[in-house]
Each structure stands twice: as structure tokens, then as C-alpha cells.
Amino acid sequence: MRTIAQILEESTTIAIVGLSTKPDRASHEVGAYLQQHGYRILPVNPQYAGETILGEPVFATLQDAAASLAESGQRIDIVDCFRKSEDIGPIARDAIAVGAGCLWMQLEIENQVAADLARAAGLDVVMNHCIKIEHRSLQQDA
Numbered sequence: 001m002r003t004i005a006q007i008l009e010e011s012t013t014i015a016i017v018g019l020s021t022k023p024d025r026a027s028h029e030v031g032a033y034l035q036q037h038g039y040r041i042l043p044v045n046p047q048y049a050g051e052t053i054l055g056e057p058v059f060a061t062l063q064d065a066a067a068s069l070a071e072s073g074q075r076i077d078i079v080d081c082f083r084k085s086e087d088i089g090p091i092a093r094d095a096i097a098v099g100a101g102c103l104w105m106q107l108e109i110e111n112q113v114a115a116d117l118a119r120a121a122g123l124d125v126v127m128n129h130c131i132k133i134e135h136r137s138l139q140q141d142a
Contacts, residue, residue, distance in 0.1 A: 011077035018082030
């Protein structure tokens with residue numbers, strides 16, 4: 001399994017499951033930060049499907065997001081989850097199905113069953129870590 005530093009260095013495309021349209025929400029702040037640091041974000045939120053968040057089209061599902069990339073031969077590198085711990089199981093299965101490289105659960109989100117499932121399928125797994133905090137820490141260390 002790759003380290004957090006390796007995951008962030010080797011990734012370019014991040015699907016953010018549960019990205020909010022509200023600027024005061026953590027998911028929105030993290031999405032904007034990732035964009036500012038060169039990552040392509042794919043908002044995944046069925047509530048806002050067909051709209052845009054942070055200038056990117058919102059997808060209803062990970063499958064829809066992955067299909068939008070497949071035409072150009074790209075894939076989702078990280079599935080960043082802003083959902084409750086108990087909601088991660090289906091997201092893990094979808095991340096596996098679309099061939100994502102990493103299942104990332106934000107701060108205070110842990111689901112060991114989903115993590116084990118994703119790891120068994122070859123995905124890297126990060127639990128209970130904020131991708132923005134981790135990225136910023138690596139930038140300061142560089």
C-alpha cells in the first residue's frame with residue numbers, strides 16, 4: 001500500500017462524494033483547495049446532479065463520473081468521501097467497480113468493513129484523515 005504522500009503525489013483526479021454547494025461546508029472548502037493545487041475534482045452528489053459546483057459538472061454517481069473520464073482514457077485516482085461512516089460501504093463497492101486507486105475517508109469517518117473490502121480489491125485506503133490537511137502538511141515539509 002502507498003503512503004499518503006505517494007497517493008497525493010501520484011494522483012491527479014479526485015471524485016468528491018458528498019461535495020456541497022455551500023461554501024461554508026468542509027467539502028466545498030476542501031474541493032476548492034484541491035482545485036487550487038492542481039487536482040481535477042469531480043463532484044458526486046445526486047442532490048445536485050446536472051448542476052455545477054466549483055465550475056465542475058456534478059454527477060449523480062461515481063459510475064457517471066468515471067464514465068465521463070473513460071472517453072479520454074482517464075480514471076478516478078481518489079474517491080474522497082464526505083459521507084457518514086455507515087454510508088461508506090456502497091461507496092467502497094462503487095470505487096472498486098470504477099477502478100479507482102484510493103478510497104479516502106475524511107476526518108471522523110471510519111468504516112473497517114468498507115476499508116477491508118477496498119484493500120482486498122487493491123485500492124489504497126485512508127481513514128479519518130483530511131486530504132486538505134495532509135496535502136498542506138506535505139507542502140510545508142517540501
